[in-house]
Amino acid sequence: QWAASERLTAAADILRTSPQASRWAELVEDMSRSAPETFYSIKINLHEALACWEDPGILARMAPGRSPLGDLDPAALVRNSDRLMVIARPSGHAIPLVTSLVSAVVEAGRQEARRALAQGGRLDPPLLLLLDEVCKVCPLPQLPELVTDCASQGIVVVYALQSLEDGRTAWGPTRFGGMWSATNCHLVMGQVSSAETLRDLSDLSPTVRIEDPREARNARGERLDPVVRYERALTTDELAALPALSGIAFYGRRPMRLDMPHVASPQSEVQAQALASKAAWLRWVTEHQSPQAMGRGGDEED
Template identity: 35%
Template sequence: MERAMTRAVGPRPGFTTHGATGAWVALLAGWGVVAFFGLIWVAARIAAGLFGGNVGQFGTDFVLEVVEGRTAAAWPGTPTLAVVVVASLLITGALTVVVGAWGFVVGRLPDPVDPVAALADNPGLAALKPDAAERKALELRPYIKGPLMPCDVGLALGDLMHSGPTLYASWEDTIVAFMAPRSGKTTCLSIPYVLSAPGPVIATSNKADLWAATAALRAAEGAVWLFDPQRITYQPQSWWWDPLRGLATVEEAHRLAGHFVLTVDDGTKRDLWGPAAQDLLCALFLAAAYSGRTLRDVAKWLDAPAVPTPAELLEDAEFSLLASSLRGAQNGAVETRDGIYQTARTAAKALRDEAIVSWVTPSTLPVFDPRAFAAGTDALYLLSKSRSAASPLIAALTDTAMRAAERRAERAGGRLDPPMVVCLDEAANICRIADLPELYSHFGSRGIVPVTILQSYEQGVTVWGEAGMAALWGAATRKVIGAGVDSPRLARDLATLVGQHDVPVRSVSYADGRASEQISLRRQDIMEPAAIRALPPGTALLLATGGRPALISLLPWYRSRDADRIQACRDQLEGLIAEGAAR
């Protein structure tokens, strides 16, 4: 009767991959015997040196004398007890060294089912390693003088697990990250990226921790602009921005209106009345911009669907076709007109909140200039609670600053130098830019590095749809998937992208009292979906264009060499937050 058993070799592949166990045992046994008697001879020489006596040459005669118990002939004049004690110590020490060395070697052998080992050999990541990243930085930024600083090289993605070098995204890369809450989004990505940006930086967040940890340090590089209409940091307003400034075309006004309509929570209403509401807001914004009015006037026009003033202003500005479209919406069926205006009012609810509208209407405070921002090294922090009324203004200001940087890059010959870093944390909640996937396709070539951080793939689908999210995924040259991604779909897709490898499988058969062993190879996923979901905090899966996926260890700010400075900045500004909250 024959029985067979098959299993994956584990935990690590053996040295006898062809079943030559007997030969290895015989070889090790033979050399083990030689080593044993060699240690006894060495012990005898040591004992003879300590207590007197003689020891002949090591050879078969010495071995036979020891085996036959003729110790007087093996080490004449030397106490046998001394030889035994010294030999015991030597044999114990030798066994300790051998066992330790064996454990060290075996411990370094790769586990055939270990994804870290399977992904460690990845020639496609050579362009992300420090030397190549420095060469790329000099190529993209030829105006750098002197030795490269760490912030000049690129954005650090993490340390490659096992082999250890830090991998960098270059200044022509675009990044998208999927990380669950409390998995290191701010500590490992946002804070380090804001601090390492060599030029202007935009950072969005729904909490104060990013601003608290970095604002004082960024102040040494340039001005710090804090947009916080909901007083998340409890800091007073110190500037304002005019969304209508420079609004000169229907396309620009339509784009501004789109930021508002995209935040309508009711997807059915947005799809039904959204395009018409966007056209309405476009007309009202353009009428206000050309007549020197403000967003407060736009809010009043939304409450009076029949008022002819906006259409008349458009006619005066020679936008007759847009004026005709506006009159058509005003004079249409009452139910249709009310649906359009109500959707527009819902989209523009920020204009009903005095705490918010004061940030985007004229005041005696300094005014924010996106063009000057793109030319400097300032930092712009945009804070808002998730899905708040201020979200469209955050999206609009981010979009305006990025387009100002793009125009400056075009005037400079194609690239912005120093590059702009745009860190969009909570992008699906507080910074919805409708054509962000399209912007990703060319921002890298302009020296604008967007970093979009999402909690899941599905969260992106709710904003940009299936096609848009697929376009964003495809256009991102660096994709970081961190801990806590609970999307079964994304986990399955990632398992496919990570690929498969050959795993040794041992088959043992028993027949007629004999055992035979055979080793074969089996293809299996390097990382199963469950393993991707269970990535531990502080680690991430990196997908880089042109290379195989890799596992990396993220780099939290509190492990950097600037940790003390960051902590001091954090303590200082958190104290200001506490003081503001106490008022």
């Protein structure tokens, strides 16, 4: 109701009831006094952020005390070295909720890491954040800073992007540039199509000296010195020509070529584990889906 109102005073009043959110209340009130064009843009973004609550299945899962699975404690998850798998549709309505959930786990991990550092140690075992399609599924606001300083905290971050442009769009060119530079190992899989991404990836490879021989000779009949030029060890054309099950790992001074034909083999262990994982997930969904979600067929967000 407050999101649909002309002003945001009701939202500010709600936030003011919590000591931790009093400054947010002031921020909301400042936004409500913006110019009409600015306020209209704010309302559009607000509607997109709250669109997930229009889904009855999501509402049933997220409402306090109504979920049959109970509440998730991010701090306990980290302390107990548990595993959390989060699955969501890229760019779906549930993305703000997915991002909030993962962000809470990340912050719990950082708090545990700070406690460990205060005692002269680090998180043991480390906290692994495996973030596939992170820009479209879980665009964590704090990810650039996390990648920059996570190594000393016992937090291991592995993230995957479709293109570098996605990262610049999600976090801005400057913050993503720092995040990209702080990444220790870059793995490029085949079939990259973005020209800008290919140029940036080519720049990761070292510069090599190439000598082009010349057929011309001097007056004494001696062959002239070769023409010397310098170029990247991996050109954009070479990177673009990588097949689907191949990749280049940029780690250390020399890039490494990786081929993974075993992944496509029906008899491979990777395929067997993937099929077993999918079957286990489908069984879990069948057992735990709420009646509301079951009635909606295939439209639910996971």
